[in-house]
Amino acid sequence: MRSTLRTRAAGRFVAAATVGALALGLTACGGDDKDKDDGNGDGGGKSTAATVDLPKLDGQKLSVSAVWGGAERKVFLRVLDEFEKRTGAEVSFVPAQEPIISFLASKVAGGEPPDVAMLPQVGAVQQAVERKWAKPLGAAAQKELDENYADGWKKLGAVDGKQYGVYFKAANKSLVWYNTKVFENAGVEEPKTWDEFMRTAQTVYDSGVAPVSVGGAEAWTLTDWFENVYLSQAGPEKYDQLAQHKIKWTDPSVKEALTTLGGLFGKKGFVAGGANGALQTEFPASVKQTFVGGDQPKAGMVFEGDMVSLSISETKAKIGTDAKVFPFPAVGEESPAVVGGDAAVALKDGKGAQALLTYLASPDAAKIWAEAGGFVSPNKNLDLAAYPNDVQRGIAKALIAAGDDIRFDMSDQAPPAFGGTPGKGEWKALQDFLKNPKDVAGTQRALEDAAAKAYPKS
Numbered sequence: 001m002r003s004t005l006r007t008r009a010a011g012r013f014v015a016a017a018t019v020g021a022l023a024l025g026l027t028a029c030g031g032d033d034k035d036k037d038d039g040n041g042d043g044g045g046k047s048t049a050a051t052v053d054l055p056k057l058d059g060q061k062l063s064v065s066a067v068w069g070g071a072e073r074k075v076f077l078r079v080l081d082e083f084e085k086r087t088g089a090e091v092s093f094v095p096a097q098e099p100i101i102s103f104l105a106s107k108v109a110g111g112e113p114p115d116v117a118m119l120p121q122v123g124a125v126q127q128a129v130e131r132k133w134a135k136p137l138g139a140a141a142q143k144e145l146d147e148n149y150a151d152g153w154k155k156l157g158a159v160d161g162k163q164y165g166v167y168f169k170a171a172n173k174s175l176v177w178y179n180t181k182v183f184e185n186a187g188v189e190e191p192k193t194w195d196e197f198m199r200t201a202q203t204v205y206d207s208g209v210a211p212v213s214v215g216g217a218e219a220w221t222l223t224d225w226f227e228n229v230y231l232s233q234a235g236p237e238k239y240d241q242l243a244q245h246k247i248k249w250t251d252p253s254v255k256e257a258l259t260t261l262g263g264l265f266g267k268k269g270f271v272a273g274g275a276n277g278a279l280q281t282e283f284p285a286s287v288k289q290t291f292v293g294g295d296q297p298k299a300g301m302v303f304e305g306d307m308v309s310l311s312i313s314e315t316k317a318k319i320g321t322d323a324k325v326f327p328f329p330a331v332g333e334e335s336p337a338v339v340g341g342d343a344a345v346a347l348k349d350g351k352g353a354q355a356l357l358t359y360l361a362s363p364d365a366a367k368i369w370a371e372a373g374g375f376v377s378p379n380k381n382l383d384l385a386a387y388p389n390d391v392q393r394g395i396a397k398a399l400i401a402a403g404d405d406i407r408f409d410m411s412d413q414a415p416p417a418f419g420g421t422p423g424k425g426e427w428k429a430l431q432d433f434l435k436n437p438k439d440v441a442g443t444q445r446a447l448e449d450a451a452a453k454a455y456p457k458s
Contacts, residue, residue: 050086050364051362051363051364051381052144052358052359052362052364054083054086054087054355054358054359055087055351055355056087056088057087057088057089057351057352057355058087058088058089059088059089059090060087060088060089060090060351060352061089061090061091061092062089062090062091062092062115062116062352062353062356063091063092063093063094063114063115063116064080064091064092064093064094064114064115064116064117064118064356065093065094065095065096065100065103065104065107065114065116065117065118066093066095066096066100066117066118066342067095067096067097067098067100067118067120068118069095070284070310071284071310071311071313071314071374072307072310072374073093073095075310075368075369075372075374075375076093076369077093078368078369078372079360079365079368079369080093082364082365082368083355083356083359083365086359087352087355089352089355091356094107094114096117098420098421098422099124099416099417099420099421099422100117100119100120100121100124100416100420101124101127101128101416101420102416102421104117104128104133104347105131108131108133108347113133113347113348114347114348115346115347115348115350115352115353115356116344116345116346116347116353116356116357117344117345117347118168118169118342118343118344118345119165119342119343119344119345120340120341120342120412120420121411121412121413121414121416121419121420122156122343122408122412122413123412123413123414123415123416123419123420124416124420125156125157125159125164125165125343125345126159127415127416128164128345128347129159129160129164133347134159134164134165134345134346134347135164135345135346135347135348135349135353136162136163136164137163137164137166137346137354137357138354138357138358140354140355140358141166141354141357141358141361142163144358144361144362145163145166145361147381148361148362148363148379148380148381148382149167149361149378149379149380150378150380150400152406153167153170153341153378156341156343156408157343157345164343164345164346165343165344165345166343166344166345166357166360166361167341167342167343167344167378168341168342168343168344168360168361168365168366168377169341169342169369169375169376169377170339170340170341170376170377170378170399171305171306171307171339171340171341171376172305172306172337172338172339172376172395172399173224173227173228173304173305173338173339173340173409174228174305174327174328174335174336174337174338175303175304175305175306175308175325175326175327175328176197176301176302176303176325176326176327176328176329177287177290177301177302177303177304177308177312177323177324177325178190178290178300178301178302178323178324178325178326179290179291179295179297179299179300179301179317179322179323180321180322180323180324181294181295181322182204182207182209182295182297182300182301183204183300184295185207185209185295186200186203186204186206186207186209186300187203188200188203188204190324190326191326191329192326192327192329192330192335193329193330193331194229194232194260194329194330194331196329197329198263198264198267201264201267201270201301204300204301205269205270208296209296209297209298209299209300210269210270210271210272210273210298210299210300211270211299211300211301212264212270212271212272212299212300212301212302212303213271213272213278213281213286213287213289213290213298213299213301213302214265214271214272214278214281214286214302214303214434215278215281215282215283215284215285215286215287215302215304216275216278216279216280216281216431216434217278217279217280217281217282217283218282218283219422219426219427219428219430219431220411220420220427221283221286221303221304222427222430222431222433222434223409223410223411223419223426223427223430224303224304224305224338224409225261225303225430226257226258226261226430227239227336227338227409227410227411228303228328228331228336228338229257229260229261229331229336230242230253230254230257230410231336231337231338231407232328232330232331232332232333232334232335232336233253233256233257233260233331233332234253234256234257234332235332236407238251238253239407239410242254242410243410243413243414244413245414245451245455248448248451249444249447249448249451250444250445250448254444254447255440255441255444257331258433258437258440258443258444259440260331261433261437262433262437262438262440263437265433265434265437266437266438271434272286272289272298272299273298275434275435276435278434279431279434279435283304283311284311284314286299286302286304287302287304287308287311287312288311288312288314288315290302291312291315291317291322291323292315292316292317303328305340306374306375306376306391306392306395307374307375308325308374309373309374309391309392310372310373310374311374313373313374319389319391320389320390320391325391336407337406337407338406338407338408338409338410339399339406339407339408339409340408340409340412341378341408341412344356344357344360361379362379363379363381363382363383366379366382366386367382367383367386370382370386370387370388370392370396371386371387371388372388373387373388373389373392375392376392376395376396376399377396378399378400380400382396384396384397411426411427414426414451414454414455415454415455415456417450417453417454418450418451418453418454418455419454424450425450425451425454426447426450426451428446428450429443429446429447429450430443432446
């Protein structure tokens with residue numbers, strides 16, 4: 001399935017979530033929540049009353065594979081710990097590499113696929129079904145999904161009308177986080193449009209700090225940059241067409257978006273460490289270098305989704321005081337609203353895998369990660385009080401209220417060979433573009449050549 005969710009409320013979705021939340025006055029976010037539980041269910045650490053019945057699985061061993069590392073893996077293991085307590089099963093975590101489809105192919109070929117895989121691309125769900133790895137949801141998991149999810153999120157995990165995936169984790173990928181001391185020293189305010197953003201970047205640069213931190217070593221961050229510019233500038237209809245390769249990457253709309261983005265990437269001193277430095281900077285480091293160093297960090301701003309808060313929590317910076325956030329600036333008429341997500345898919349038949357999908361579709365599982373921060377759930381029945389601060393509560397509330405009015409990450413809809421493979425396809429083309437942002441035409445040709453090979457012929 002490569003359809004996207006319908007939208008026209010893109011800019012309003014992010015703006016209402018973030019600006020409104022910031023106005024309430026923020027508290028610190030994320031980090032270790034072991035000491036936060038006070039018995040009322042608003043903190044972390046201890047389990048609360050179950051909302052879903054799970055079978056007894058004493059003695060059963062299950063494995064779950066995901067590409068999550070660092071803080072994300074740490075919190076997900078807490079989610080799995082609770083499942084073990086409830087069911088008596090033993091669950092092991094199997095670290096996966098990108099592209100996860102290639103990783104899983106080796107596991108399947110060796111006769112040892114994990115029971116459940118967390119697939120971070122819509123295209124990966126499609127491929128798992130096409131290769132006959134994925135198992136449809138059982139009755140209990142389907143019931144839990146129907147009770148807790150909007151149709152749009154269910155459709156993203158379905159292929160040919162049959163449900164395979166449970167979108168456990170969502171991500172708002174249209175946010176810019178900034179170091180408040182840098183903004184104060186430069187005398188700038190949160191920009192609302194791309195032109196204002198570029199003027200703000202210039203003023204921050206003039207104050208002695210590189211304006212933007214880019215985690216170019218992980219090229220998915222570059223696809224997110226492009227997608228936000230493209231959605232806002234070209235509009236949702238074009239976005240859908242490009243996502244499905246119904247228009248070519250040599251289209252004038254792509255040229256316009258790359259030219260706009262190149263104006264940032266190619267501006268001397270605007271990217272921390274220059275292109276070479278950015279291409280050696282992984283995503284967590286791109287966040288941390290924005291919030292370490294007092295009022296002289298390596299960068300003043302970092303673009304990425306709500307998951308940024310997890311990396312901020314590993315510094316001394318506090319969200320709401322040292323770190324704040326604004327919607328991705330409007331390049332066209334509205335700010336964009338790009339979301340991503342990770343779908344749990346069973347790769348083995350059996351009671352254990354289906355029980356885990358049922359659990360992951362419940363508010364119980366979502367609550368554990370929500371309390372830790374750096375997480376947004378598509379689960380509409382998760383109590384918003386579980387989120388640790390007003391920023392994330394606001395983002396989650398708007399995500400649920402938006403229903404189907406969002407756009408799913410474009411590269412995650414593409415075949416992984418194009419949109420999700422290190423050193424290939426869109427990832428390589430955009431890393432090369434970061435090195436040479438003046439070569440718009442060459443980047444377009446590289447993107448189209450790769451897309452033509454990866455997308456199925458119609």
